[in-house]
Amino acid sequence: MTDKPVKDLTEQQAAEEAADLRPQLTAWGKAYYDADAPTVEDDVYDRVYARLVALETAFPTIVTADSPTQHVGGTTRGDLPKVTHEIPMLSLGDVFSIDELKEFDARLRENVEEDFDYNCELKIDGLAINLHYENGKFVQGSTRGNGSIGEDITANLLTLPSIPKSLSRPLSIDVRGECYMPKAAFLALNQRREAEGKAPFANPRNAAAGSLRQLDTQVTADRKLATFMYNIADYDPLDTRTQSGLLDELAELGFSTNPTYQVAHDMADVQAYIDEYTGQRNDLAYGIDGIVIKANPLPLQRELGATVKVPRWAIAYKFPPEEVETVVRDIEWTVGRTGIVTPTAVMDPVPLAGSTVARASLHNPDYLAAKDIRIGDTVLLHKAGDIIPEISQFVAAKRPADAAVYPVPTHCPSCGAELVHLDEEVALRCINPGCPAQLAEGMNHFASRNAMNIAGLGPQIVAQLFDRQLVSDVASLYTLTADQLLTLDKFGDKSAQNLLTAIDNSRNNSLERLLFGLGIRHVGAKAARSIAEHFGDIDHLMAADAEAIVAIDTVGQIIADSVVTYFSTDQVQQLIARLRTVGVNLTYTSGAVVTDEDSQFAGQRVVLTGKLLELTRPEATAWLEQHGATVTGSVSKKTDLVIAGEAAGSKLTKAQSLGITVWNEAQLQSAMTEK
Numbered sequence: 086m087t088d089k090p091v092k093d094l095t096e097q098q099a100a101e102e103a104a105d106l107r108p109q110l111t112a113w114g115k116a117y118y119d120a121d122a123p124t125v126e127d128d129v130y131d132r133v134y135a136r137l138v139a140l141e142t143a144f145p146t147i148v149t150a151d152s153p154t155q156h157v158g159g160t161t162r163g164d165l166p167k168v169t170h171e172i173p174m175l176s177l178g179d180v181f182s183i184d185e186l187k188e189f190d191a192r193l194r195e196n197v198e199e200d201f202d203y204n205c206e207l208k209i210d211g212l213a214i215n216l217h218y219e220n221g222k223f224v225q226g227s228t229r230g231n232g233s234i235g236e237d238i239t240a241n242l243l244t245l246p247s248i249p250k251s252l253s254r255p256l257s258i259d260v261r262g263e264c265y266m267p268k269a270a271f272l273a274l275n276q277r278r279e280a281e282g283k284a285p286f287a288n289p290r291n292a293a294a295g296s297l298r299q300l301d302t303q304v305t306a307d308r309k310l311a312t313f314m315y316n317i318a319d320y321d322p323l324d325t326r327t328q329s330g331l332l333d334e335l336a337e338l339g340f341s342t343n344p345t346y347q348v349a350h351d352m353a354d355v356q357a358y359i360d361e362y363t364g365q366r367n368d369l370a371y372g373i374d375g376i377v378i379k380a381n382p383l384p385l386q387r388e389l390g391a392t393v394k395v396p397r398w399a400i401a402y403k404f405p406p407e408e409v410e411t412v413v414r415d416i417e418w419t420v421g422r423t424g425i426v427t428p429t430a431v432m433d434p435v436p437l438a439g440s441t442v443a444r445a446s447l448h449n450p451d452y453l454a455a456k457d458i459r460i461g462d463t464v465l466l467h468k469a470g471d472i473i474p475e476i477s478q479f480v481a482a483k484r485p486a487d488a489a490v491y492p493v494p495t496h497c498p499s500c501g502a503e504l505v506h507l508d509e510e511v512a513l514r515c516i517n518p519g520c521p522a523q524l525a526e527g528m529n530h531f532a533s534r535n536a537m538n539i540a541g542l543g544p545q546i547v548a549q550l551f552d553r554q555l556v557s558d559v560a561s562l563y564t565l566t567a568d569q570l571l572t573l574d575k576f577g578d579k580s581a582q583n584l585l586t587a588i589d590n591s592r593n594n595s596l597e598r599l600l601f602g603l604g605i606r607h608v609g610a611k612a613a614r615s616i617a618e619h620f621g622d623i624d625h626l627m628a629a630d631a632e633a634i635v636a637i638d639t640v641g642q643i644i645a646d647s648v649v650t651y652f653s654t655d656q657v658q659q660l661i662a663r664l665r666t667v668g669v670n671l672t673y674t675s676g677a678v679v680t681d682e683d684s685q686f687a688g689q690r691v692v693l694t695g696k697l698l699e700l701t702r703p704e705a706t707a708w709l710e711q712h713g714a715t716v717t718g719s720v721s722k723k724t725d726l727v728i729a730g731e732a733a734g735s736k737l738t739k740a741q742s743l744g745i746t747v748w749n750e751a752q753l754q755s756a757m758t759e760k
């Protein structure tokens with residue numbers, strides 16, 4: 086992106102710049118909306134997007150049909166049923182300054198004869214949802230998707246206490262709003278995920294989306310999601326004729342609405358609202374990324390209508406990122422699973438946007454060099470997406486005279502091997518396959534949920550296993566003994582036994598989990614599955630050449646080459662031989678029933694309720710599923726077994742009234758250890 090004013094560009098230059106920006110925005114948009122895992126800060130995305138809008142507005146002939154400005158971001162997941170939005174779910178135009186907001190107001194007032202108010206609302210950092218009611222009954226809930234087609238997430242939304250299952254009046258309406266994860270729930274969830282060795286969510290919005298756009302209602306139920314509803318597809322069935330009145334009426338109908346809205350007569354009122362919430366932002370229990378102003382009269386909203394993507398009657402003002410100063414005391418280099426060595430700035434702790442920050446990633450040597458950050462520098466720090474600490478720049482006037490350019494390390498901080506740049510990558514890599522830091526990270530990945538799913542084997546435990554030389558690679562996990570585990574910090578009989586059980590159970594995983602868990606470059610969970618399904622077992626795969634692998638529809642040349650290279654080394658062949666010896670399954674068994682048929686849980690529908698004291702819900706669920714059970718969120722006639730923890734409530738009562746077998750946690754644990 087250049088900084089050249091759009092008015093100084095020729096059409097040709099604008100077209101070229103727009104053509105560069107579109108694929109970048111599309112890729113970022115995919116990561117954000119479809120994978121719920123953004124690859125760039127929201128602020129950067131917003132600015133690049135705004136530049137593309139400016140280019141296309143100045144030169145309308147350069148707009149292409151596939152431009153991200155022409156579609157509402159997001160697609161739908163293949164495994165969730167689709168829902169068509171008869172009235173599209175729109176996005177919002179963005180502005181970044183009060184001046185731009187005033188321009189929006191002036192343009193609108195030019196086109197509208199009568200005087201009108203705005204309704205000011207907080208812009209909740211969540212995920213847009215549509216709730217469909219018929220005769221006052223909740224019948225379907227969906228995501229926005231691409232605006233026209235969303236995903237059916239009814240079952241998941243039914244677990245949210247804030248969504249009324251029936252309304253106080255028998256209306257047939259589509260109510261729209263935001264589903265979000267409160268900050269406290271987000272921080273607790275990420276702490277839990279990190280302890281379990283799972284990747285943390287980048288921000289509450291992605292955590293909310295990841296919790297809704299998946300197939301297990303129990304996962305949604307455990308994630309403490311909340312909603313604020315703010316819009317309606319068609320206001321005719323309602324009594325009210327203003328946006329502010331709509332919020333009140335939605336609240337009366339039983340919806341959760343955000344109480345902070347204010348009607349503004351002019352831009353001075355809007356400015357006062359912005360100032361108030363800029364100040365209060367960090368004290369709110371939920372994340373907001375701006376404010377939205379909406380023309381208050383609903384008939385005016387209808388009259389103004391929308392472009393393909395955004396309404397003409399509303400606009401979002403995005404907050405500028407908050408910044409603080411602090412001092413860089415050190416730059417630490419850590420080695421990741423694939424050998425990438427990443428620098429992190431270690432700074433004097435400072436409060437920033439609601440938490441204390443002392444570390445920020447500097448990503449790679451090029452980034453470090455471009456930012457020219459040196460030890461001793463005073464830096465400006467902000468939070469990308471309100472959550473991830475990031476250094477904006479150093480403060481030149483405060484640079485100590487002796488601050489030296491940081492020397493990029495030439496050798497691995499973990500194993501001392503020489504570091505390299507592979508294939509002209511920006512990343513610095515350690516390519517020693519025996520590097521202890523990489524092996525530990527590799528083991529964390531191996532144990533992670535989409536890989537071998539070994540509950541309880543998190544980074545702290547892995548680090549101790551390596552430190553105490555109890556393991557050397559992933560195969561050695563399978564020969565660990567209870568006595569060895571008892572030497573780990575805070576490990577008792579129970580935790581040792583649970584971990585051994587989880588490791589033991591992972592032996593039966595279908596091949597795709599192992600293939601993904603091995604961490605072969607470019608092989609994600611999806612490719613691993615296609616490859617495992619195609620070859621059936623590891624021997625056929627290891628005998629295959631790249632041509633045979635690329636013959637699989639969904640697998641490209643880069644993946645195929647990477648797989649062949651991976652299996653060609655002696656070290657990997659020995660690892661596979663050791664995995665075979667320790668009894669790890671090397672065949673594809675998904676599609677068939679994964680579990681042993683003798684398991685008493687095979688084919689059973691199980692509900693977990695109440696608070697478990699020894700096990701976590703995910704552990705219990707994973708174990709039950711590995712043993713053939715389907716774990717569901719609600720008790721019905723079809724339920725076979727209810728496991729009731731402490732303070733179990735209505736589900737337990739219902740199970741008892743239906744005569745369903747009820748176990749306590751201890752009974753489940755003894756079944757787990759019998760296996």
Ligand code: IVH
Nearest residue numbers: 175176177206207208209213263315377396
């Ligand atoms: S109004 C046509 N109001 O922001 C109606 N949106 O960046 C358009 N959002 O897709 C939405 N808080 O998911 C509206 N108070 C609010 C909002 C809000 C958050 C989200 C919504 C929208 C996105 C656009």
